[in-house]
Amino acid sequence: MNLRKDSGALKWTLIIIGELFLALFLILPLVFIVRTSLEKGLAVYFKSITDQYAVKAAFLTIKATIWAVVVNTIFGVCAAWCITKFAFHGKKILSTFIDLPVTVSPIIAGLIYVLTFGRQSFLFPLLDRWDIEIIFATPGIILATIFVTFPFISRELIPVLTAQGTDEEEAAALMGAKTWTIFRTVTLPHIKWALLYGVVLCTARAMGEFGAVSVLSGHLRGKTNTLPLYIELLYQGYDFTGAFAASSLLVVLTIIILILRVWLEGRGNKDADIRK
């Protein structure tokens, strides 16, 4: 006897409610984007996505995303390594600060950087003398992107490394292995799936960041417009086909990311099961 069995009617009602909800809120918008972008035919669609400003915006988005992934990977690995392998005071505060960026509104994230590097900041005279432009320029966009994805990689690595413990690294160290060797041969095999998973999440969020980047961008066409900002510009200029064509590129990337995510999650779980 299966005590968890609900009556067929209840079961299917709940399933249909759930699926209708997702179809209405998630699938319909995606279909709508693709449909609207192709409204005026394929020729217009290809013209929109190969527009020189669209291409430049796409390159800036890729640049910011790569920066965010690289910096957050270095940070995530180092932070996870020192949080899980060593005992020191202030660990809790460190974790709080690492998680902080995702809890603040993206607009506030942008505001914080404007206050730090803008004209009224105590750092401004210094930046001015060395001729460094941060806000309303590419470095600001990159910083904002790093900020909004800051904990994504460390947060995936910490649970895996905590579960793994420190025995293996200690054994390797006692046998005389150097830091880099220990990391590469002992730690990395444990965390590789979690690391890739974190990179995928980081990429997803970095390529789509809008609020924080919007505050820090100078909104210069072809210079400081990322793809999401370019979409906003087109939409507000009533170029709906162009806006949805550019959006469809991001929809394709989103779908790839979702598929990768499911696959990586499966791989990670399988590895964890084998080790048990």
Next chain:
Amino acid sequence: MKQKKTKSVIPGFGLSFGVTLTILSIVVLIPLCSLVVFSARLSPSEFLHTITTTRVLKSYWISISTAFVASAINAAMGLILAWILVRYEFPGKRFVDGLIELPFALPTAVAGIALTHMTTTQGWVGKIFYDLFRIKIAYTPLGIVVALIFIGIPFVVRSVQPVLEKIDIQYEEAASLLGATRRETFWKIIFPEILPALISGFSLAFARCIGEYGSVVFISGNIPYETEIAPLMIMSKLQEYDYASATSIALVMLAIAFVILSVNAILQSMVSKRVSGIA
């Protein structure tokens, strides 16, 4: 006194800690300090004046009320989705499970323009609602709720799902052997068990929705006193280079987010005490 750092045989503490602290300082700590320094220089009367103007107060109210309604709807739908994903087998289950994460991966601006264009009185969905019920969705608070429902979908599902998976079948067996109906078993055995996760999913969604900008800014239409959200108020102050007002509004928003997360933490400890008290 706590004893000082225990010596570890594993090398690389200095290097990893140094890199961690350097990047953390540049990305988070220094900017945070400058926010504190700038806030300290605000005059209290100016601060109070900025945050109590009718337009700003109204924007807080719009942000909080729409975020609350959207998160409440997501709590109910999230519970149903988590339930069907854990308890039932049905065709396309894996697809549904993967789809839940879509709002997280889809750029908010893309979601924003799609939802807006669909729900204007000429759009696919908006036309139906307008013709049948004379209800407008885009450029009204209802539109903001729609965008926030989209954004908040993953939060409740992903916090309830793992808890629901871990509930031991023995409790349900015992309840059923003692003569409880399925309904009683759900409300008295299962629901108290998943309540903390439900509350925390709701709080996370609520906090996220209050700060949401990208998906809302298109669909809201940004009509002062009617559909202007608090993050947009900050944005428009920034565009006027009025950093003092922008910071004042932002500080109140940070306080609101802090209150939501603290209430959640308090509720978590209360609920978990009650549950463990029974067991």
